[in-house]
Amino acid sequence: MPKKRHQSKYSKPPSVAPPILSSSSSRATPEHHERSVNQILADLRRSSLTQSGTSTGYTAATPTVPPLIRQILQIPETPAPPPRRLQRREINGRRAPPGPPPPRSWVSLAQSRHAPPELKASVLGRIQIWPLPGTYAPDAGSFVDQVLRQIALDWDQQRRWNKFYLYTLPSRLRTTLLSYVLELHGPGITIKDLRLILAGPAEEDLAQYEIEKPDLVELNGDLLCLDLAGAVGKSLTLKELNELLGIPREAAEPDLQDSWDVPAPTSGPVKLLPNLSQLSLAVDPGVGPLASWKQLLSLATKLPTLTHLNLSGWPEPSLTPNAKFVKVTSSVATGRLIQYAATGPYSHDLDGEWSEAILVLKRLSKSLYSLEYLDLTGCGDWFPALMKESDGTFMVDFVDWAGDWGKIMTLRLCSGYAIADDSTIGQVTRFADWAESATAVEKHIIAQRSGRGRWISVEKDTLSESAKAVIASQRLRGIA
Template sequence: MSVGATADRPSAWWRAGSSMTMAEIGALCRGFLLGLSKLEVNGLESFTELLDSRRDPTTRTRGLITVSNHISVMDDPLMWGALPLKYHFNLPSYNRRWGFGSHDICFATRPGAIFFTLGQVLPTHRLAYSPHGGLFQSTITQGIRLLSKGPFPADPHFAKVDMQRWSSRSVCVDPFSELPTAYTTTGEDATIAPSAYSCNSHSWIHIFPEGKIHQTPQKIMRYFKWGVSRLILESSECPDVVPIWIEGTDEVMHEDRKFPRFLPRPFKSISVTFGNKADREAIFGDLRRRWKQLREKAEKANPAVAQLPLGVLSEELMFDKEAVQLREECTRKVRELVLEVRRSRGLPDEDPKASLVDTWIQEGPKKEGKMKDDSWFSMPKKYNKYASIKPANTVHPSLQGSSTGRQHGSSSASGDRSVNDLIHHLRRTQVNTPGEGSANTNTSTALPRTLHPTLRNIFAVPETPPPRPRNNARARFRRTPGPPPPSSWLENTTPDDTRTRKREGVSVGDSQVLHRLERLPGVTFPPKDSLQHMLLKSMATNWMWHVDYDGEFLLELPDRIKILLLSYIGMYSRDVHQNFRAYGLYNLFAISNEDNISMVKDITRLDMSTAVGSWISVKALSSQLLVPAPARNSATIQEEKVIPVSWDDAADVEQDFDPVLFPSSPLSKPTSHILRFSNLRYLSLAHPNPVNAKWGSLLSMLPHISTLTHLSLAHWPIPTFTPNAIHTRVRHPTIPSLTFAAGGTDTYTADENNWVEAAGILRKLCRATYCLKWLDLEGCGEWLGALSWDGRATDGGQPYASPWPEWNGSWRDIEWIGLGPGWLPSCKGVDDDSASSALPLGASMHANFPPGVRLIVEESLPPRAGPDDLTSILTDDDLRQANLAIERQKRVNEWKAYEDELRKARKVENHVHAIRRERGGKWIHFSFGGDGDEERKLLEKALRNIDRR
């Protein structure tokens, strides 16, 4: 006798643990019934005869289903406690019943999951508490296969490879088995699949079709769920059905019981009535024939349906009207069988409405506790409510599209299994050799049918599962390790500052970038030494904690605090945005539907600094700021007041309106979206992620915010509609040496002074924000040339007419513009003589160091090992001086880049002032920064150098 698991049965240790668990529970319940309760059993003889006829699993020809009402948590153990003791100690585990238990109650903890798994209970999900529930979940598939002739592989609900073996995460599998026989109910868990063993063919399953406990003084049942119909219709042979009626267990464990709730109440009257075995052919024969014809019809329409494993259905077989009608009729007949046993107990007939779903829907949203008709439903301790109760897609991959199938296969193969997992799995699943004994024949019978890889890819059929592993696989000795990995594999090539950006060819880290708390006007900030400032800073620093634990209470904050809190989040929560779960503005403003528009009408300022690309996109922000405009009917449009063409014709228009002679103004055209924040005046989109800063989405959103007067686009990248094509070149089809830029902007745009695309985008921007009075473009030094472009490029082409933005048109009301660099050099400048000369590093250091240092200094690279390496002759002081020289040259380059950006800003200032002066426009104040003392000193020094030259 084999101790380990085989294709016929689980391991001996697992079977012994299961038999011991069920025997102890059965003996304990029988002792409670006989010693502490008043037991009445009816129809036991016919039921025990049926169990005796099923002792030998090799002679069983069909499965067994027992169906009963559900009135207590003690129904299942006490009901089988009524059986004689020989049916608890002499029966092997594969002759005992299999049941279904709620996953969120029975399998909520690891000890509970182990106990109920050994007690032959399969986890089921309920749609009210889990998105994985429903009629087509994987546990129902296991039930169908248990009632049929097995074994069956766990496909298509095969659990992950790392969950096939027993571990602290996977406790519901056989710890003494090497066979991959676990299936999954959620995609992340694993449970032993009993249908994978041939000993469980034509098993016994007990089910409570009501799906939940229902205690009522009238002793009526709820409507039956349709899962029992799938067990009867889809099993390979029609199973025997035995109805059972239980009474009295609701008094043993009533849902209204007081402390201690976990102890059953003794000295109660309990009755268990076993009905006669139903006539299969008379009751279910016609239904099964109609189901068979429906399946044959589906196979003709789609040949892939014939390849589906038992218990897996296509979309047509799931939701076809005829299939739904068959399940409804089958469930109604099963309920009639239980009602017949109920009548035998002398109970009056129940109201026919009790079998209808509509009757129980009238109870309202309340799911547990006492109902209006004095009945009680099960009251579990705690549930995790799910936002969506839509069941997971259970369609077999062969019925999906080829693209979908390929994507699913690639994601599951690459995302769920690592290389080490695949190698370890292949080592354990080698095919047995013919000389290993008779066990090879049993294993081969369970192998699924295979398909050539070419045909499998065409039909989008999933990969064939690997063969079963050998039972006597011996542990291999660890092989001799190979050479150590190269040092280049171990070196971290990622820079310390992940937010490093190029500024005039110089790398600038995030620590040098200026993040201003009071960047956007429109609100008064509390003093830095006030309690309010400290609290807002603390909330922003721990914002994720407040989102998780404060939740909807954040909506109750005053509007002014919300406005301030957004600015503090952008300032002090920059490092946690990768795991931000704030979902945009939903945590601070109730914007889930159109009815809540009035709740945000008083918001005039939104500071979304560092938000774009971190925890929201421009497109997502647009969907939260804008809502679809309500549709207007023709009657409403005709009743609207007509705008006359001229004042003289106003009287005539009021008397006789002709839409042909007096067309409406183009501005009166109804808009498709309206602004949710109707009084929004101040908006900041500063410091976006350059990858996610989309100018196209920005230009689509801003025309709908016509009330905007203050806008911050600080640190936005160069204006282009194709940011991913900046570094892309297109080769000429006939002249390979000739290449062109793939988009309107490339890496040479600034050098060639070709701002065609950028200037066009800025003109669209100014027309979309024609009410602006304040514009912040700090940190946009790389494209400031587009603001003062004269329309001429270095290639000498035809100049463009009025290429710059409309400073005297749409932007005529702008009175303040920020054009500062937005960052600070790493030092407070350099000496004038050093800055003016700006000698190359090698030229200033050649005379002080040996020749070997020149390579280090000029190339700024570490020395390479080799026969010509001269680092051995250098002292520590020499290397220290070389590093100081490199750092000094870096500071010189940063200072030059800082001055170059200020020089561009000064050029834009002179250009705009000249245009405004020529047309008599308003005076514009240009700001280059200088809020802090250090920044002000650097700015004054740089501007003096620029004006001096």
């Protein structure tokens, strides 16, 4: 049988160049053929240096020459390398991940376009934050108002140029300046700025110009109010504030003397604000999870004289808020998954369990037993924790409004939002739930005190006639 002939798919390339390349190769000069690749790269590096004038492009490796030979041969010095780019740092000092920060819709589910309508209904913008009662505020348009506003707008320069004069202002002007800086200065106020206004510059700067260190008792003895609304979680943390307002542990307790004849020890360092009675730690609900109840409990132990407190926008009381959805294995034998945190994802809605929130509020009331004013605006989601009871280890835990917080005479339980005519049914329903919870808390406190504590005034929202009609129609539909 004749053999089959297989035609090869691949053949030897032709030795003659295509006609398209022949024209370009004919125009090439011998100079182009003689130049090597290294010469072409050197020309590219040289051209990039002449165009940019800096060393940001491709730079050729220049051999180093000893300084003595460089002076003899009059060789210019090698240019210094460009400075390294500063790394972005977060508020707590940790290095931020590379790239731009994530959008807020990725971090907060309530602001995501994929969130359910009921969850979107709770996000109505920034809540209204009321100032602390009795605080000084200059008249709008007055000379003091204009000066303080200009200082706050130009805060980056003022904190450097006038750092030896800002802490000498009267106390009421310093507290007003803090609130203006928080409102008008975009980055907010840092812990260094707060220390500069309240205690003056660092000791090194004072010693350089032979300025005596200020006496904190004389300087801040009449400073009673500290308004830090919007600063917690944005530009400073409660841990930094705790370290600033507290007394160092090694100097808190004086050493005991061995003999009565030894002279009394000199007084150690005092508190930065010895007579602080009003404090505002209101936060924006968008950054609410950054407000730590654990750090607040630590700070409350150092403020026993506090009578007015503003916690507007704070999340539900929890010691482990990030472990709400975490489960762990109980043991190797059983291998069952149990909830890691005391509060689970269904603790409030299905189980009605508020034990952790009650425990945190009870610990707070034990430390701040002198409170007379408490503002919980925007905290309507955890209003039930103010009146619920939970079974503790040996007793029933609850917030004691007749004993620990029996001095509170003003309690603000507003939502912080305003219902408009074009509000959705979900927004009106949520607003009505907050108002009903506030009313239930008021009745619970009055019943618990029953003449033992002071008279309390609970400020809460009221529903309009149109909102009441919407709620009534929704309840009729539910019954039907």
